[in-house]
Amino acid sequence: MRSKDARFDGWFFTAVTTTRIYCRPSCPVAPPKAENMRFYPSSAAAQQAGFRACKRCRPDTSPGSPEWDERADLVARAMRLIADGVVDRKGVPGLAAELGYSTRQVERQLVAELGAGPLALARAQRAQTARLLIETTALPMGDVAFAAGFASIRTFNETVREVFALSPTELRRRAGRGGVAPAVGALSLRLPFRAPLCPDNLFGHLAATAVPGVEEWRDGSYRCALRLPHGTGVAALRPMPDHVACRLELGDLRDLSTAISRCRRLLDLDADPVAVDELLRADSVLAPLVDKDPGRRVPRSTDPVDFAVRAILGQQVSTAAARTHAGRLVAAYGEPIDDPGGGLTHLFPTPETLMELDPRSLALPRARRAAVLALVEALAGGGIDLGPGGDRDLARARLSALPGLGPWTVETIAMRSMGDPDAFVATDLGVKAAAKSLGLPHTPGALTRHARAWRPWRAYAVQYLWGSGDHAVNRMPL
Known part of the structure; x- marks a missing residue:
């Protein structure tokens, strides 16, 4: 973090207890005091702990961890499937079935290594997709929520506000998006x-x-x-x-x-x-x-x-x-x-x-x-x-x-x-x-x-x- 090494973006995330913000390691903001820092293996774990994404370094846009391509164990296979949208399409039981393990085993191993279960990991991915659509398109917010995989507008609004500390409308306004839909x-x-x-x-x-x-x-x-x-x-x-x-x-x-x-x-x-x-x-x-x-x-x-x-x-x-x-x-x-x-x-x-x-x-x-x-x-x-x-x-x-x-x-x-x-x-x-x-x-x-x-x-x-x-x-x- 002191060297702002972008190589480690996506490997882990850092959070500050005084600001309740989590960042990527290369965040340009000066590092906080060590005693105020917490480290998380995934953005989902940081979100579950009550931290919101930094508006400066945008940790949700980091490259993914290279571990998931290198490794061939259950956790790596699960992460590749979650990235492919299996949880959104088939739920956690569908993820477990594709992996050949019980739902409980998959949950336990993901929480042990990543600090979050498959639902939380999929939710973090939905939030990232929602932010992308909010900031780069002029689609109606209802269409954004549907496209990002949210089950309701209410859940979409709550998740975006919780993760980014801004409403969907404020996110779009901050990005300076025009009003013409693509x-x-x-x-x-x-x-x-x-x-x-x-x-x-x-x-x-x-x-x-x-x-x-x-x-x-x-x-x-x-x-x-x-x-x-x-x-x-x-x-x-x-x-x-x-x-x-x-x-x-x-x-x-x-x-x-x-x-x-x-x-x-x-x-x-x-x-x-x-x-x-x-x-x-x-x-x-x-x-x-x-x-x-x-x-x-x-x-x-x-x-x-x-x-x-x-x-x-x-x-x-x-x-x-x-x-x-x-x-x-x-x-x-x-x-x-x-x-x-x-x-x-x-x-x-x-x-x-x-x-x-x-x-x-x-x-x-x-x-x-x-x-x-x-x-x-x-x-x-x-x-x-x-x-x-x-x-x-x-x-x-x-x-x-x-x-x-x-x-x-x-x-x-x-x-x-x-x-x-x-x-x-x-x-x-x-x-x-x-x-x-x-x-x-x-x-x-x-x-x-x-x-x-x-x-x-x-x-x-x-x-x-x-x-x-x-x-x-x-x-x-x-």
Whole structure:
């Protein structure tokens, strides 16, 4: 707190007993006396203790804790699901069911570690969503309350006043919002991140591998179609020096918090690049790569199921060929969408839809067709959970048991679909070529042994290895 270190924003929150205000660690206000300070592991815990959010540093807009992506235990899985809006849609029993634990167990572990249960954590997220809508749109307050997930206007008003010490109307007036409402469902906002961030590999990879009709690079932004709990949407994401500009067009505003969460997850914005780069710099071979482009992120996916199918389509073929195969699948089986502002035409087909495809229509070798069908059947039947609350080790084991899914496919799905920061594609041709050119062991077994020193950030090491070559995934389009 004395050094105003923004790296720790979102890791914990500080509260002052004399002012009853809680802040992020980097708050520009002079730190109070130590005896007047309290520390909380979540904004929900600070709110439950009776503290309100600082109007200067706005702690509710901090990046999320990087722990929830790194860890794979019950608490981390629960936090990823809460961010995805599961509590608002299904309640605490629904959250517990997705995790495979009792409601009591989930409550107890969250309270023990975060100082707040799932309802309080979801309430803090609703308050943050409400503030975003109040300050960045001219929507009627009733629509804001509904979109943020509140059950009533009264609860909405009470929560906003309690958390921010201002009424919804005062919040909007303070933000200086005009009186003209935006287009229905269209919102512009900023996605914060921990610096540094290298946009080249992140946006370059997404643009180079974009599936025609589902993703595109247009006017300096990566755009993608979203399948959301209450409808569809389109996200446009553009890197800026201190944030990612995000424009969302949503069919139903209730999907706002889920859409934001999925965009943040796609871009790996809750990562701690200082911790990642510090560890990787300890390897003398990786150090120059890290120093050249610090802050590389791992590009992920807004829909883990969709990407798993794409991973099989991309086996042993070029990036262009993988895009072609996926584009044909989308054109034949995807769900059409409207995109007046761009060239997006479809959502990627669901596993249930793909259960009906004729395997002979896939211009793939017979073994790969069989692999696609086996994966689709497992996903449609619920035998494999690749979502934010899934068990990564169990998903890996079940993926590996399917025909035609070798280590490259399983680890690629773990990295991009499941968001595992330690996934490692030792058999990837680009990784092996980079390792050889850099003087590292380049056989899969030897490279995996060498890479033990890079744990738990091997997925980031992959980004630096890829970045040492000349490929479109390393360059953000002009």
